[in-house]
Amino acid sequence: AQTVTQSQPEMSVQEAETVTLSCTYDTSESNYYLFWYKQPPSRQMILVIRQEAYKQQNATENRFSVNFQKAAKSFSLKISDSQLGDTAMYFCAFKAGTYKYIFGTGTRLKVLA
Amino acid sequence: NAGVTQTPKFQVLKTGQSMTLQCAQDMNHNSMYWYRQDPGMGLRLIYYSASEGTTDKGEVPNGYNVSRLNKREFSLRLESAAPSQTSVYFCASRPPGTSKGGELFFGEGSRLTVL
Numbered sequence: 001a002q003t004v005t006q007s008q009p010e011m012s013v014q015e016a017e018t019v020t021l022s023c024t025y026d027t028s029e030s031n032y033y034l035f036w037y038k039q040p041p042s043r044q045m046i047l048v049i050r051q052e053a054y055k056q057q058n059a060t061e062n063r064f065s066v067n068f069q070k071a072a073k074s075f076s077l078k079i080s081d082s083q084l085g086d087t088a089m090y091f092c093a094f095k096a097g098t099y100k101y102i103f104g105t106g107t108r109l110k111v112l113a
Numbered sequence: 114n115a116g117v118t119q120t121p122k123f124q125v126l127k128t129g130q131s132m133t134l135q136c137a138q139d140m141n142h143n144s145m146y147w148y149r150q151d152p153g154m155g156l157r158l159i160y161y162s163a164s165e166g167t168t169d170k171g172e173v174p175n176g177y178n179v180s181r182l183n184k185r186e187f188s189l190r191l192e193s194a195a196p197s198q199t200s201v202y203f204c205a206s207r208p209p210g211t212s213k214g215g216e217l218f219f220g221e222g223s224r225l226t227v228l
Contacts, residue, residue, distance in 0.1 A: 009153075033215045045203065045219035091155060095215045099144060099163055099207075103156040 002027045002096045006104035013082045014112050020067075021077040021107045023092030030054075033095040034068070034075045039106075040088040048090070051075065079109075087111045115139050119204050119220035126194045126227045134189040134223050136204030144207040145187035146217065147171075147179060149200040156203065162187055194227045201225075 003026045013019035025034070036048040051059045051068050058066050063083075067076045079086055092104040117138045126132055138145065143164045148156040158171030162181040176198060178190045187206075191198060201224050205217040 004155075035216070037219075043201065043222040045205075045217075045222075047216050050216060093156075093217075099161055099169075101146075101158070101217060103148075105153055105155040 002029075002094065002102055004092055004094050004102050004104040006092055006107050008107045009105070010108045010110070012110045012112055013079075015082055015084060017082055018078060018080045019082055019109065021079075021090050021092075021109065023075045023077070023104055025073050025075065025092075025094045025102075027073070027094065027096060029096065034066075035093040035095070036064070036066070036075075036077045037091045037093060037103075038086075038088045039091065040085075045091070049077065082111045084111050084113060117204055117206055117218050117220035119202075119223050122221065122223055124223065124225050126191075126225065128195060128227060130194050131190065131192050132194065132225075133191075134202055134204070134225075135186070136188065136220060137186045138204075138206040138218070139185065140206060140208070140218065141184070142206035142218070143184070143209045145181065146205040146207070147177075147187070147189045148203045148205065149173065149198075150203060150222070151200050159189065159202075191225075194225075196227045199225060199227045 005024045032053045034051045038046045038048045049061045063080045065078045089106045091106045094102045120135045146161040147159040160179040162168045165184045180188045201222045204220040
């Protein structure tokens with residue numbers, strides 16, 4: 001079965017510091033997409049960053065970057081220069097096949113002033 | 114840009130009542146989804162529609178029905194609500210093919226409480 005595991009239910013980080021959120025997944029497929037979504041208190045799910053499995057280069061979006069280790073099936077999110085607005089629930093997701101997406105259970109991140 | 118619009122945003126029901134959650138997208142996406150979000154369980158797929166006229170069960174379809182009314186609209190119906198269906202419901206849509214890397218676009222969610 002394809003699974004996504006986020007082993008850190010909650011994390012906190014001081015403003016301006018760097019934090020890394022972990023995600024591991026399990027699949028037998030060779031090509032797939034991985035995503036990190038942010039869910040602030042407003043509830044709206046917002047895409048933070050995506051990674052295509054066939055691309056070796058790690059994706060980056062401004063202060064957000066990933067460490068994609070395909071052999072280890074690991075997809076961690078690094079947030080640099082953390083801001084108060086980064087406080088949210090973060091979900092790792094895996095796109096399995098054409099239509100199916102599998103989400104992790106989420107990591108609640110709190111950025112401290 | 115409206116994106117994905119869900120209504121209502123909040124609803125309280127009594128056990129046994131029925132209701133329909135509405136979802137509409139204006140991005141000309143083919144695929145649409147309904148998820149439920151429960152504490153500690155992430156998002157679980159209820160139903161999805163790969164294209165207009167088709168629907169398929171997801172991980173937790175029991176107690177729900179869906180209708181893909183047209184390309185824009187995908188509704189979720191609870192025929193006889195149960196307390197176990199208390200949750201936050203999200204509608205999402207996806208552009209065709211690998212456009213935007215298969216990104217899902219979400220609505221703002223609907224919080225449903227069943228007493």
